[in-house]
Amino acid sequence: MGPCRFDQLTPELQAIATDKFTFQNWAKTFKCTPELLFEPTTEEQVQKAVLLAKSLNKPLKAFGCGHSPSDLACSPGFMINIDKMDNLLSVDVKTCRATVQAGMSLHKLHKVLRENGLALSNLGSISDQSVAGVMATASHGTGAEYGCLSTMIVDLTLITADGSILFCSPTENVNVFEAARCSLGALGIITRMTLQAEPDFRLEAIQKPYKFSDVLNDWDNVIHSAQHARVWWYPHTDDCVVWRANRTTKEISRTGPSFLMERFYGFHTYQAMLNVTRYSTRLIPYLTKLMFNTLHSQPVNMVDVSNKVFNFDCLFPQYVNEWAIDWKDAPDALRKLDKFINENDLKVHFPVEIRFVDQDDVWLSPAYGRKTCYIGVIMYRPYGKPVPYKKYWKAYEDIMREYNGRPHWAKAHGQTRKDLEASYPKFNEFLRVRQQLDPTGMFLNDYLRRHVISPGKETASRL
Ligand SMILES: Cc1cc2nc3c(=O)[nH]c(=O)nc-3n(C[C@H](O)[C@H](O)[C@H](O)COP(=O)(O)OP(=O)(O)OC[C@H]3O[C@@H](n4cnc5c(N)ncnc54)[C@H](O)[C@@H]3O)c2cc1C
Known part of the structure; x- marks a missing residue:
């Protein structure tokens, strides 16, 4: 053809x-x-x-x-692309549920929910994505008692490969619903979703420096020390920052480094210095220490509407890798990563971002059936001369595999169908639903064939 x-x-x-x-x-x-x-x-x-x-x-x-x-x-x-299908279709303020067209951006979703006195209970670092996109990959925020975003789906509608409109929910077309809550785009075009929200709320976030070894030794308490807790570890040091956010009725406020300071120092100066370290990587640990001392010597305290507190600036271009493991295994895994970095004289950029997600029953959610810790590693990705990151990635992925890690679906990884079958109890049921809905593979692409469909050999991480 x-x-x-x-x-x-x-x-x-x-x-x-x-x-x-x-x-x-x-x-x-x-x-x-x-x-x-x-x-x-x-x-x-x-x-x-x-x-x-x-x-x-x-x-x-x-x-x-x-x-x-x-x-x-x-x-x-x-x-x-269904970005133009971005309307609010209905809202029920009593049950805190809203039905939206799935092309709506999260930014717009926050706006329409807030107009009705509602808000999402949890969020990731940004809100540029589409509702369909975040749900298709089980995107997540942080919070011991809060599941990934896909757990907020009450029902959804998709157009399948034969052109029919299929509605599914926990009581109708149940298997399709379970598969489609994290569909990887492999089941059809999702056009609408009903989402569970909660009454609109403000969050108070407090960010403080700690010794990373103390945090690892007090792991369970740290995870449960706030409704939403996350840790940024600065590799090459024993320093980390713990960010904790709780619902509050306090007035909107902010203390700590000014926006200008964060923007100028945390972005422009840091990026300029990262560029210098491309030519002398041994400077990276000094730069990490300098940035930690400059940006985190004093606590940051902020009260604002929930989405503004959940979201962050993802500042510069970067390579990212992020896997999910059982949160009880995370201290061991992080100590191993630290050891590997030190013993192999790797020079890596900060931060390592550590977040917590409650276990769920979404078939392809990386938090399926276990309380989960997401560990995200980054390397600065300058234009021009590339930074070496592959040895870091391999060591990181090997450690994650030791703990039956599941990669974030949206991020490049090296898992094969065999690995995924072994770590997702419902993986083959997902494939059966996919085969029924799309027997000719209309919605497949290279990524899905490489990782999900082909029985094939181990694949190298594509980044
Ligand atoms: C700066 C940045 C910050 C991020 N922060 C986080 C974070 O904090 N937490 C986290 O978990 N992830 C995070 N991510 C990852 C991001 O949430 C996911 O990659 C998400 O899938 C992106 O949504 P999108 O709308 O861009 O979808 P795309 O990347 O365009 O597509 C993702 C998947 O959704 C499918 N899809 C899209 N629309 C439809 C539709 N209508 N019907 C069926 N399938 C569809 C696509 O086929 C594809 O499989 C971040 C990414 C970036 C770049």
């Missing part, structure tokens, strides 16, 4: 299609040029795009805002 040309489309499809589009993810690590991009505004238009792909036997891949650091959302065939 040759490429499908724009001028072969019906006028109806031409109105929502373009053949001049290159998709690139946020980190600029992957890109692809699909034959056609569809940007529907209605479910009927989504159905038409699906039926066209079906009739021409073309792959059709949905993407949200392209924030996945891997090639999870890429496809050389047809692509579809």
